[in-house]
Amino acid sequence: MLNMMRITLKGVFRDRVFQGIMALAVLFLFIPSAASLSMRQVTELSVTLSLSLISFILLLLSVFLGGTSLWRDIERRYTFGVLSLPLSRSSYILGRFLGLALFLVLVSVVLGVAACVAVNVASSLYPADRPVVWSFVALALVYATLKYILLVAVALLLSTVSTSFFLPVFGTICTFLASGISQQVYEYVHSAAAVQTVSPLFRQVVTAVYYLIPNLAGFDLKINAIYSVAPNPRGLALTACYFLAYTAILLAGSIFLFNRREMK
Template identity: 50%
Template sequence: MFTNLYQLNLKWIIRDRVLQALVGVALLLLVLVPAFSVLSMRQVQELSITLSLSFISFVLALLAILLGASSVWRDIEKRYTSAVLTLPYSRGSYLLGKFFAIAVCLVCSAAIFTLVAAVAISFSSGLYQSSLPIRWLHIFTAVAFDVLKYVLLVAIAILFSSISTSFFLPIFGTISLLLAGNASQEVFEYLTKDSVGVKTAKPLLYAAKGIYYLIPNLGAFNFKVSAIYPVALSSQGVIYTLLYFLVYTTIILYLAVYFFSRREFP
């Protein structure tokens, strides 16, 4: 039942120009990594890893926002909804079908990008001997958590799509949450846990705490440090972040289904 919708959406994504163009851009950028990396005098390998991870992250972000925000909106805009939502599907499976199709697409794209990036990094590291070994497991973990981060973002885009009639909230709401979610940890720490003793006004502090717990903590998904520099990968961090991802995404999807089920299509 549900697999139908999922396959339908996969077909849509694969035939969509957005995906084709973005995958093209990503592969081009990754191929150029060795050329960019030699710009660094001392840390060619580190730079090649940094660049590869950044390019992958950037393209995945674009994919997540464009596919996530446009999928539901486009169906409404082109009046596909009156044909699809009147099939014997629940509204929930319609939304989840979209979500899982985009999620799988992100995973597959990331897998391809990582493969190309691996070649680019190996090649770059051959150009200048680094004192650090390349730790592939750490690199793969960093990409994997990037994917999880953007899957969570897709859920958010779908939540926005489920309540909005226009394109604006899904696109700009998702972008704002991406930016805010990436910065929330740093800002929160700047305002609260300060060894120097910045005095933040009490109401502001409560507001900051509220927002910090409300918005997705996307900074937590950043495992790039241990992929680039000799920092141990914390297994505790991996587990907590994974749990956080599961719970947060489920809540977002739950809300999306809740609102979408109540929505009318006059």
């Protein structure tokens, strides 16, 4: 598994998709000057822009690398050589996942350092009323990374049943979009205001989808980082447990499906 993980990491770093996406990091250079456009909340805006940029880069990486890594192995027939080694398919899937997860962690660390520099520059130019709490910024970054690692697990699950990259890539994007708003939709259809307008069947469908797709709302700690508001420790612990449980379920599903897949 470690062997597979090492190969995955090497492959991602040599991938042109990664190199292209990472070129976006150059935007960090413009964050201090862009943040200065806000007259009163320069530091807050610089934190917002930095975390949003990191989030966007991680999203692209998790969707494109997570969604294409398995598909590419099958499409280019690398799997014939690899799966005929004394390596179980579960080790292969876990190695791939852990490699991609480690890669996202490394990218987060590098981008996190760049974000700190950008925020520091911005806040030194226009000191904020509320000083930046770096531990909250770090927490926001950690949870954003967990969110995208979970998204990689979604992409891998979709790759195990797909013969093209459309389902893994677009399925992951759809999951990401739906999971960001599922909490609000769920709360709305179960609210008193919706009782008259929403049919019971639609409410049941929404409830089923709500439990099926990941709920990524809890991973968003941007507000806490921007306004230096301490996050709720219980909420953090629950989100971490949710991440572990949901990722484990996705990986178990991926392994189950990939074990049944035939390499024609």
